[in-house]
Amino acid sequence: MKTIDELLAEGVEGKRVFVRADLNVPLDGTTITDDGRIRAVQPTIEKLAAAGARVVVASHLGRPKGAPEPAFSLAPAAARLGELLGTEVAFATDTVGESAEAVVAGLGNGKVAVIENLRFNAGETSKDDAERGAFADRLAELADVYVGDGFGAVHRKHASVYDLPARLPHVAGGLIATEVGVLKKLTEDVERPYVVVLGGAKVSDKLGVIDHLLEKADRILVGGGMAYTFLKAQGHEVGISLLQEDQVPTVLEYLERAEAKGVEFVLPVDVLVSAEFPDLKTKAPANPTTVAADAIPADQEGLDIGPETRKLYASKLADAATVFWNGPMGVFEHPDYAEGTKAVAQALVDSPAFTVVGGGDSAAAVRILGFDENAFGHISTGGGASLEYLEGKTLPGLAALED
Numbered sequence: 240m241k242t243i244d245e246l247l248a249e250g251v252e253g254k255r256v257f258v259r260a261d262l263n264v265p266l267d268g269t270t271i272t273d274d275g276r277i278r279a280v281q282p283t284i285e286k287l288a289a290a291g292a293r294v295v296v297a298s299h300l301g302r303p304k305g306a307p308e309p310a311f312s313l314a315p316a317a318a319r320l321g322e323l324l325g326t327e328v329a330f331a332t333d334t335v336g337e338s339a340e341a342v343v344a345g346l347g348n349g350k351v352a353v354i355e356n357l358r359f360n361a362g363e364t365s366k367d368d369a370e371r372g373a374f375a376d377r378l379a380e381l382a383d384v385y386v387g388d389g390f391g392a393v394h395r396k397h398a399s400v401y402d403l404p405a406r407l408p409h410v411a412g413g414l415i416a417t418e419v420g421v422l423k424k425l426t427e428d429v430e431r432p433y434v435v436v437l438g439g440a441k442v443s444d445k446l447g448v449i450d451h452l453l454e455k456a457d458r459i460l461v462g463g464g465m466a467y468t469f470l471k472a473q474g475h476e477v478g479i480s481l482l483q484e485d486q487v488p489t490v491l492e493y494l495e496r497a498e499a500k501g502v503e504f505v506l507p508v509d510v511l512v513s514a515e516f517p518d519l520k521t522k523a524p525a526n527p528t529t530v531a532a533d534a535i536p537a538d539q540e541g542l543d544i545g546p547e548t549r550k551l552y553a554s555k556l557a558d559a560a561t562v563f564w565n566g567p568m569g570v571f572e573h574p575d576y577a578e579g580t581k582a583v584a585q586a587l588v589d590s591p592a593f594t595v596v597g598g599g600d601s602a603a604a605v606r607i608l609g610f611d612e613n614a615f616g617h618i619s620t621g622g623g624a625s626l627e628y629l630e631g632k633t634l635p636g637l638a639a640l641e642d
């Protein structure tokens with residue numbers, strides 16, 4: 240992969256440089272609750288602007304369905320980028336239309352613009368190669384060079400990630416280089432004991448990584464929404480908890496393989512339950528009860544790991560040399576269900592191990608819960624992307640950057 244430093248050495252003065260970033264930040268209305276992904280790509284944008292490039296930043300935000308939806312506008316992210324850069328950032332209210340063309344044409348050397356959400360166009364995510372290609376052709380008209388730096392989206396075969404770099408001279412940005420460098424270490428010369436913590440809500444997306452981790456990790460701790468499919472596989476009642484029923488046989492097979500291979504699988508021993516999902520807007524008290532993990536009432540759902548599990552997981556992390564953590568332990572957005580995620584984050588902070596936190600929500604959680612991001616070895620901007628990298632899959636957005 241050609242690097243951004245090589246591009247800078249060749250000179251970018253006056254060139255239109257398209258930076259595919261991942262500015263998919265959590266929003267509360269139009270307020271950004273965690274700007275980590277914007278700060279992560281900031282050095283790339285700064286370097287290009289300092290070298291006199293005309294920088295066109297593009298990203299997706301959320302999952303709009305191929306047409307403009309105001310709730311998913313990139314305008315708040317563009318404004319925040321301007322604040323971080325300390326300079327005016329132009330914003331195009333469309334992605335490839337008149338506004339984008341005019342904004343890019345009006346960009347001076349060393350200036351930065353953000354174009355509107357790529358996913359407001361059906362061509363961005365289309366499964367049809369021709370439709371995606373046609374959209375990539377239009378994006379290519381906006382630039383002379385492509386810098387891929389949206390690590391969080393490299394696992395998506397989307398027009399701006401996969402098809403556009405084929406149409407322009409392309410290089411990898413600094414964020415992608417850092418992310419790949421760290422994750423590569425976890426797939427190659429990992430220091431042991433290697434402990435993996437998995438949680439979160441995208442259970443079906445993430446179960447697949449366990450198949451691979453059974454060959455790599457020494458110990459796997461499961462929490463968050465992912466735990467209930469495992470508890471069900473062990474024959475326990477999980478009430479109305481998040482459950483991937485069709486994956487129960489697969490999960491059972493994972494548990495059996497783990498035992499045969501001597502990989503320690505650790506599941507919650509107690510959980511916080513309630514009959515209702517908490518109100519994340521008002522944060523009204525949820526008054527959960529703590530129950531043993533094998534005694535979840537049929538009409539209740541598990542929303543965080545319990546106090547005994549917090550202690551257990553902290554002890555299982557204490558002797559680790561390497562830790563990879565993806566997915567919160569509970570619905571951390573509500574204070575009554577944040578303790579499990581806090582306990583795991585604290586165990587990582589206290590540990591001398593090399594710690595990697597992967598995932599948009601997990602990374603946001605550690606910052607929102609008040610942890611210092613420098614207390615972790617690496618906070619990855621990729622959720623699905625980092626897991627698919629660890630699975631050893633070919634990621635379209637990385638393959639496209641190769642020469």
Ligand SMILES: Nc1ncnc2c1ncn2[C@@H]1O[C@H](COP(=O)(O)OP(=O)(O)OP(=O)(O)O)[C@@H](O)[C@H]1O
Pocket residue numbers: 438439440441442462463464465481541542543565566567568569570571572597598599600601602621622623
């Ligand atoms: N027991 C649970 N039941 C329901 N939701 C849960 C539970 N535990 C955690 N969650 C939710 O999981 C969500 C985060 O999961 P996700 O799998 O998206 O994490 P991530 O990997 O950090 O993020 P991403 O994949 O988007 O980069 C949070 O919004 C949290 O509220």
Ligand SMILES: O=C(O)[C@H](O)COP(=O)(O)O
Pocket residue numbers: 261263301302391392395599621622623624
């Ligand atoms: O949040 C993420 O993991 C990335 O921004 C990718 O988003 P997506 O899962 O909607 O493709």
